[in-house]
Amino acid sequence: MLRTIVIGSCVSVQGFFVGALPNGQITVRVGDKIFSGSPVDALAA
Numbered sequence: 001m002l003r004t005i006v007i008g009s010c011v012s013v014q015g016f017f018v019g020a021l022p023n024g025q026i027t028v029r030v031g032d033k034i035f036s037g038s039p040v041d042a043l044a045a
Contacts, residue, residue: 003028005037013037 003017005028013035015028027036 004040005035006040007035007037012040 001017002014003026004012004014005026006012013028013030015030015035018027018029018034020026021036024038025036026039027034029035
């Protein structure tokens, strides 16, 4: 499943969900790299 995370104040990354961390952040995989950050909430339609 694709997820979007925010790293820092203005950088966002979209990748495949890898897992959740105990501090509320999640990890995503983009190619061979793993990124951790705060998840972006989905907008309600």
